Amino acid sequence: MTAPNKPLLELRDVRTYFYGDEGEARAVDGVSYTIGPGQTLGVVGESGCGKSVTALSIMRLVPSPPGKTVAGQILFEGRDLLALEEREMRAIRGNDIAMIFQEPATALNPVYTVGNQIVEAVRLHQGLDREQARARAIEMLKLVGIPSPEERVDEYPHQLSGGMRQRVMIALAMSCDPKLLIADEPTTALDVTVQAQILELISALQKRTGMSVLLITHDLGVVAETADHVCVMYAGKVVETAPVERLFARPAHPYTIGLLRSLPELARPGEKLPTIEGVVPNATRFPSGCRFRTRCSLARDLCAEREPPLEPVGGDEGDGHAAACHFLEEAIEL
Amino acid sequence: MWIYILRRVLYNLPVFLGIILFLMAALRVKDPIPGMLGKFPEPEDYARMEKALGLDQPFLVQYASFLADIVTLDFDQESYDKPGLQAGEIVKDAIPPTMAITVPALMLSTLISVCVALISAFYRGRLPDRLLVFLAVIGMSVSFVVYIIIGQYFGAYRLNELLGPGNGLFAIEGFDTSEPGWWVHYCLLPVLISVIVSMGYDTRFYRAVMVEESGKDYIVTAQAKGASKKKIMFVHMLKNAMIPIITRVMITLPFLITGSFLLEMYFNIPGMGNNLIRAINANDFPVIQAFGAIFAAFFIVTNILTDVAYALVDPRVRLS
Numbered sequence: 001m002t003a004p005n006k007p008l009l010e011l012r013d014v015r016t017y018f019y020g021d022e023g024e025a026r027a028v029d030g031v032s033y034t035i036g037p038g039q040t041l042g043v044v045g046e047s048g049c050g051k052s053v054t055a056l057s058i059m060r061l062v063p064s065p066p067g068k069t070v071a072g073q074i075l076f077e078g079r080d081l082l083a084l085e086e087r088e089m090r091a092i093r094g095n096d097i098a099m100i101f102q103e104p105a106t107a108l109n110p111v112y113t114v115g116n117q118i119v120e121a122v123r124l125h126q127g128l129d130r131e132q133a134r135a136r137a138i139e140m141l142k143l144v145g146i147p148s149p150e151e152r153v154d155e156y157p158h159q160l161s162g163g164m165r166q167r168v169m170i171a172l173a174m175s176c177d178p179k180l181l182i183a184d185e186p187t188t189a190l191d192v193t194v195q196a197q198i199l200e201l202i203s204a205l206q207k208r209t210g211m212s213v214l215l216i217t218h219d220l221g222v223v224a225e226t227a228d229h230v231c232v233m234y235a236g237k238v239v240e241t242a243p244v245e246r247l248f249a250r251p252a253h254p255y256t257i258g259l260l261r262s263l264p265e266l267a268r269p270g271e272k273l274p275t276i277e278g279v280v281p282n283a284t285r286f287p288s289g290c291r292f293r294t295r296c297s298l299a300r301d302l303c304a305e306r307e308p309p310l311e312p313v314g315g316d317e318g319d320g321h322a323a324a325c326h327f328l329e330e331a332i333e334l
Numbered sequence: 335m336w337i338y339i340l341r342r343v344l345y346n347l348p349v350f351l352g353i354i355l356f357l358m359a360a361l362r363v364k365d366p367i368p369g370m371l372g373k374f375p376e377p378e379d380y381a382r383m384e385k386a387l388g389l390d391q392p393f394l395v396q397y398a399s400f401l402a403d404i405v406t407l408d409f410d411q412e413s414y415d416k417p418g419l420q421a422g423e424i425v426k427d428a429i430p431p432t433m434a435i436t437v438p439a440l441m442l443s444t445l446i447s448v449c450v451a452l453i454s455a456f457y458r459g460r461l462p463d464r465l466l467v468f469l470a471v472i473g474m475s476v477s478f479v480v481y482i483i484i485g486q487y488f489g490a491y492r493l494n495e496l497l498g499p500g501n502g503l504f505a506i507e508g509f510d511t512s513e514p515g516w517w518v519h520y521c522l523l524p525v526l527i528s529v530i531v532s533m534g535y536d537t538r539f540y541r542a543v544m545v546e547e548s549g550k551d552y553i554v555t556a557q558a559k560g561a562s563k564k565k566i567m568f569v570h571m572l573k574n575a576m577i578p579i580i581t582r583v584m585i586t587l588p589f590l591i592t593g594s595f596l597l598e599m600y601f602n603i604p605g606m607g608n609n610l611i612r613a614i615n616a617n618d619f620p621v622i623q624a625f626g627a628i629f630a631a632f633f634i635v636t637n638i639l640t641d642v643a644y645a646l647v648d649p650r651v652r653l654s
Binding site: 059061065090091092093094095098099101103106107108109110111112117120121124125156158169172 | 459550551552554555556557558559560561562569570573574647648649650
């Protein structure tokens with residue numbers, strides 16, 4: 001799918017900070033990206049890079065205190081979500097924007113049946129009565145491929161397997177026909193075989209309803225299979241963004257290159273898998289200038305002095321490939 | 335469900351038999367008769383008492399006969415301290431006054447504490463929460479006896495002085511259930527004191543439970559669904575929090591029947607605690623033994639009720 005002209009969701013310079021004992025943690029520090037209708041945007045990055053906090057910022061569910069979205073705009077269908085009343089925001093959550101999480105084992109309420117949990121969402125947003133809502137819940141369970149949904153609807157989460165629970169989460173998220181589905185590491189806690197099924201399910205539902213998907217993951221393989229466009233995040237910032245084929249064919253940022261190199265699928269037999277040295281810096285003490293410089297082989301004085309802006313890569317502009325590095329020409333040689 | 339209950343009962347039965355065995359053995363380690371008749375009783379008095387208490391029988395026979403007493407709830411041995419009364423009658427008469435205090439006290443303190451804890455958790459980290467936690471810590475740091483003394487001074491002395499002689503609202507002696515309004519007169523003040531004392535502990539405990547639950551993933555799911563904060567607290571959080579709340583309430587349940595020794599002593603309420611202390615002081619062997627059996631039975635029943643309550647609230651319990 002090509003990038004459409006009017007985005008469904010647009011993040012403009014979003015900043016979400018946490019205020020703790022160690023000072024200000026800039027978990028999300030000036031993130032901008034857009035998702036068009038029907039598009040899948042993959043957001044990739046290591047743990048702690050701010051990708052999940054960005055998603056929670058969109059839903060305005062960053063735990064506060066200590067967290068706060070201090071700046072930026074989150075435009076959903078042209079409306080700035082950050083400016084909405086809490087009541088208006090509640091009408092959007094679960095209805096226009098739905099979310100699924102990493103741990104289906106704990107994300108469902110253990111003391112209510114799965115049917116009840118779907119019914120709650122449907123009744124909240126669609127004003128259906130109990131009977132209709134239950135019918136809708138069964139329909140949704142069937143849609144996500146749960147066998148004998150008429151019986152499963154009355155079961156508790158602990159009676160289902162991990163994959164089934166994630167399907168229930170998806171059924172719950174899809175129950176009000178959202179325009180945007182935020183999937184925060186939806187396959188991380190699942191078996192590899194189940195992972196593929198869940199991703200296929202999300203893709204199939206997307207084709208059917210035309211919704212957009214924001215797929216957050218640390219797994220580049222997942223992105224390669226499902227996303228149209230990719231954002232690579234590092235230390236609270238977007239360091240590279242590109243259409244998916246482009247990113248895998250011609251990565252531009254040293255960090256992206258490092259990530260791709262460390263994929264086991266691309267490793268040569270008999271050789272040690274390359275890794276990126278070091279760890280993501282603590283969000284209260286990011287390095288000056290380029291935040292990746294402490295782990296980058298190209299780093300020099302300029303990197304510490306000035307923060308590189310996100311700039312278009314290569315000759316053909318307009319395909320949306322951009323990266324934030326002072327030495328893009330050299331990085332491509334890596 | 336019935337099978338589950340039956341299984342819980344069967345599991346607890348040997349425990350109960352063991353407790354009774356231990357209770358009876360413990361009371362017989364030292365010969366109880368000299369405690370009643372003096373150090374050097376006449377041999378014929380000794381023999382009569384031994385026969386009356388059944389101590390002349392082999393232990394197993396005594397055990398069986400006492401178990402029969404428990405099953406029929408008929409402790410027919412005569413009290414030593416209160417001649418003419420059977421041990422069972424003393425226990426039976428002591429239960430209502432105790433429960434007149436403990437039942438309302440437990441219900442009130444649990445209800446209020448859970449509500450306060452919910453408010454506290456709702457405003458977590460903000461001024462109302464900090465204020466409530468502060469008050470709870472102060473509340474639990476003051477001794478029980480201080481509350482009793484202050485309560486009696488202001489409630490039963492200064493207030494009654496104010497109302498004039500004969501119109502006193504609270505009394506601290508002469509417990510009598512035949513008067514109209516006896517409950518307010520004799521029980522309300524100790525109940526209030528009891529509630530205040532337990533509120534500090536309970537509030538802090540329940541608040542910790544709520545705070546823990548409010549950090550769970552399913553809360554975020556409920557938020558992402560678009561549920562309101564109130565709905566999340568009362569529908570999602572409270573039902574999950576019921577599991578530790580029930581545990582706590584159940585642990586305090588035996589207090590319903592053992593009663594508060596301190597309150598009963600200070601307010602001269604002829605309840606279980608008061609009677610038990612009196613029986614111990616008087617070496618009243620049959621009464622002590624009957625009390626021991628009743629307390630043990632109550633603990634066991636509470637245990638079973640706890641398990642059943644878990645199963646009702648938490649669907650995960652039923653499978654195991």
